[in-house]
Amino acid sequence: MLKKLCPRFRTRYLSELTPDFFLERDIKGLLIDLDNTLVDWGEYSIPPEMIKWVTKMKMAEIKLCIISNALENRVKIIGEKLGIPWVSRAIKPRKSPFRRALAILGTKPSETAAVGDQLFTDVWGGNRMKLYTIWTTPLSTRELWFTKAVRHLEKIVLKKLKKKGIICE
Ligand SMILES: [Mg+2]
Incomplete structure (x- = not known):
């Protein structure tokens, strides 16, 4: 169980990852x-550094797809603004939304990464699908009350992963 919650890579923000990181x-x-990874929680506006980052990725021909548990309306607006496809109401860590997103991109699990700020949805779901999982720091402290509760569990898991030497600071 613990291993399934362990990200392959840990970084602060999505915008810190370069095209080379992925190409290598x-x-x-x-x-x-979406929420707290690409935009602040519940937001419609996209931070300028994220717009720049998406452009850089596109220029490097890295395919992008938003995969979010949020409702269609907001995910669609952001997907259209950025010009990238999306899967909304994903109910991560279920496998089916990841499968749908892989079908949209046309990439294999072995050549696809899942990026997100939550261990129990983004990382777990990505690991279940054998994707390269990347865990980011939440962009803002604002989030769903449920997520706030889950953060305590994340801390416990992180402590255990560190203790076992699976993850280092
Ligand atoms: Mg999130």
Whole structure:
């Protein structure tokens, strides 16, 4: 169980990952979480550095797809603004939304990364699908009350992963 919650890579923000990071790892597609990964929680506006980052990825021909548990309306607006496809109401960590996103991008699990700020949805779901999982720091402290509760569990898991030497700071 613990291993399934362990990300392959940990970084602060999505915008810190360069096209080279992915190309060196033969990653051709990214499934990106929306809330607190690409935009602040519940937001419609996209931070300028994220717009720049998406442009950079597109220029490097890395395919992107938003995969979010949020409702269609907001995910669609952001997907259209960025010009990338999306899967909404994903109910991560279920496998089916990840499968749908892979079908949209046309990439294999071995050449696809899942990026997100939550261990129990983004990382677990990505690991279940054998994707390269990347865990990011939430963009804002604002989030769903349920997520706030889950953060305590994340801390416990992180402590255990560190203790076992599976993850280092
Ligand atoms: Mg999130």
